[in-house]
Amino acid sequence: MVNGPQRVAAKPLAVIKDTSSSAGKVFAKPSKEWVIPERTKPGRKISEDEPDNKRQSQNRLSQRAHRARKTDYISTLEEKLRQYEADEIHSNVRLQEVARALKADNERLKVENGEMRAEVEELKRLNKELKAQAAEKRGEMKLWKTDSALTPPLARSPAAASSSATRLGRTSRTNSQASPGDVPARRETIACPICPDPDPDCPCQKPSAIGSTSSAPLAALSMAAKVVEGHEQAQYPHETRIDNPGHCGVCRTDAECLCRVLDDNRQDNEVQIVENSIEGVERHNDACGLCTSASFCACKVETSPQTLPNETLSHHRPAQHSSVVIRTSTQAVSLPLKKNKAGHGIKAKIWDFVPSPMASGLSTSDDGFASRATAECSGDPSNCEVCKDDSFGQEFCAQLYADPTITKPCDDCPGNCMSISALLCSDGGEGSSESSMTADQAWKTLKAHPNSRFAPLALLADVVAKHTTCVGHEAGPSFSGQSISSTAPSQMASRDFGSSPTFGLSRGSRRRLKVETSGVRDALRMLDEVMPSNQGDEPEGFNVKRRKLSNGS
DNA sequence: CGGTAATTCTGGATGTTCCC
DNA sequence: GGGAACATCCAGAATTACCG
Numbered sequence: 241m242v243n244g245p246q247r248v249a250a251k252p253l254a255v256i257k258d259t260s261s262s263a264g265k266v267f268a269k270p271s272k273e274w275v276i277p278e279r280t281k282p283g284r285k286i287s288e289d290e291p292d293n294k295r296q297s298q299n300r301l302s303q304r305a306h307r308a309r310k311t312d313y314i315s316t317l318e319e320k321l322r323q324y325e326a327d328e329i330h331s332n333v334r335l336q337e338v339a340r341a342l343k344a345d346n347e348r349l350k351v352e353n354g355e356m357r358a359e360v361e362e363l364k365r366l367n368k369e370l371k372a373q374a375a376e377k378r379g380e381m382k383l384w385k386t387d388s389a390l391t392p393p394l395a396r397s398p399a400a401a402s403s404s405a406t407r408l409g410r411t412s413r414t415n416s417q418a419s420p421g422d423v424p425a426r427r428e429t430i431a432c433p434i435c436p437d438p439d440p441d442c443p444c445q446k447p448s449a450i451g452s453t454s455s456a457p458l459a460a461l462s463m464a465a466k467v468v469e470g471h472e473q474a475q476y477p478h479e480t481r482i483d484n485p486g487h488c489g490v491c492r493t494d495a496e497c498l499c500r501v502l503d504d505n506r507q508d509n510e511v512q513i514v515e516n517s518i519e520g521v522e523r524h525n526d527a528c529g530l531c532t533s534a535s536f537c538a539c540k541v542e543t544s545p546q547t548l549p550n551e552t553l554s555h556h557r558p559a560q561h562s563s564v565v566i567r568t569s570t571q572a573v574s575l576p577l578k579k580n581k582a583g584h585g586i587k588a589k590i591w592d593f594v595p596s597p598m599a600s601g602l603s604t605s606d607d608g609f610a611s612r613a614t615a616e617c618s619g620d621p622s623n624c625e626v627c628k629d630d631s632f633g634q635e636f637c638a639q640l641y642a643d644p645t646i647t648k649p650c651d652d653c654p655g656n657c658m659s660i661s662a663l664l665c666s667d668g669g670e671g672s673s674e675s676s677m678t679a680d681q682a683w684k685t686l687k688a689h690p691n692s693r694f695a696p697l698a699l700l701a702d703v704v705a706k707h708t709t710c711v712g713h714e715a716g717p718s719f720s721g722q723s724i725s726s727t728a729p730s731q732m733a734s735r736d737f738g739s740s741p742t743f744g745l746s747r748g749s750r751r752r753l754k755v756e757t758s759g760v761r762d763a764l765r766m767l768d769e770v771m772p773s774n775q776g777d778e779p780e781g782f783n784v785k786r787r788k789l790s791n792g793s
Numbered sequence: 794c795g796g797t798a799a800t801t802c803t804g805g806a807t808g809t810t811c812c813c
Numbered sequence: 814g815g816g817a818a819c820a821t822c823c824a825g826a827a828t829t830a831c832c833g
Contacts, residue, residue: 285803285804285825285826286803286804286805287804287805296805296806296807298816298817299805299806299807300804300805300806302816302817302818302819303804303805303806303818303819304804304805305817305818306817306818306819306820307803307804309818310819
């Protein structure tokens, strides 16, 4: 019977959750020994009489099997649906957390961007002012040259001129050509309203005399140039700057040069690059449902990492730009359609069920399907390929191995396998008459029960452990999924199992546990008695009427 | 509260299709 | 052709709603 355990089991009317345990474990206890009359099964009774012919008998059995498969298929689909819904909720919560973090990050970056843009604007304004002052000064000097035929003040004192010109980043052609020892054929003089043809030795030609009138702007210019130079040096520390305004190596004056035009545009370009980068990302995709068109969102990073120039952002904020990797459990796993055996024209069996990777607790490989579909639960939580991604399997195996009844060494076991118990080990070996299954089959069977989520796994593990027998161990890498050679207990005697924390087996070896089906039945019976904490998990129309107790309550 | 019809659930019987 | 799988129909038992 497919639904046999649900029907046969007596359901407790109430359970008391004892939360007084210091370990925080919750054990369900019935408030009393309820004796509920077994409800008669509705519907047509199964006929006891043997069919007349073979065909009739075959069809009857076939139809029963077919209905069992159908029911199992539907229940499995319902379980998958519940898991998908639970995972969807979980992933949505995580996505919202990521969205909140990214939004805060975005706001912070916006503020920083605004500050930086203001700073750039300020520097550009200052740069223009300095250029205007320099141009004005040049025009003034030209005027002096042409109109008064007088030498500019800068040229009168080689030291002062050199100093000022050096600070301005340029060198006077006159001074660079004249060595200190040379006597110029005609010294350029400063125009003097008193001396029509001033003598170079005249006090009016002394630099100090004119310094008060003309060197002040130059000093300010020099100071401003230092400010700009310092800023540029800080902004482009990797560049070696030549000590002149045009650092291209070609220009020697402060006239228009391509290198300075490029310098002026560089700051604007830096800002523009960042803006274009972000806009490019924004234009790409905003279909996650959380982001707005003007916001930075992980979905854009996730979908188009190539559109985000990492070097640009990391150049500006390498330590603050948080990288976000979203890995939700509800990533679309494309389940391959079941292929016909011959590839065409062969009808697949309707109720054959291919367990999904999620439902079976297996992770997906690159091809999107279970790569460990043939893996088996070893029963050892520290050495199990199947359970390592399955919380139910991990917890159950951990409880199973933590059970005090199975940590007791077994003196009688020929392989020192630390069997479940001496009693079970002595008579529950390979030759046991009790029908049995592997640990893998046991926990899969238990997990398939609808109430497995609400069950106290410690109790389940305890029940199973009392019906579990060690039948030897398997050597070899259990994670590889390759065939593992079993070792007879008699062959295990010479092995050293003493050093491993997991039952004395070295990593890569695993025990072979045989679980009696009676133990699994007991556990299933326990699961039948577990009252789901949330009745809303029950699928609609799922035998709601049959839940009514026959005692009239 | 008892009777009754409607509904639901379950299983058997039969026919069809497809594969080996 | 035999057998398996499936769909469909039908019967039987239990449950439920309704009414007098």
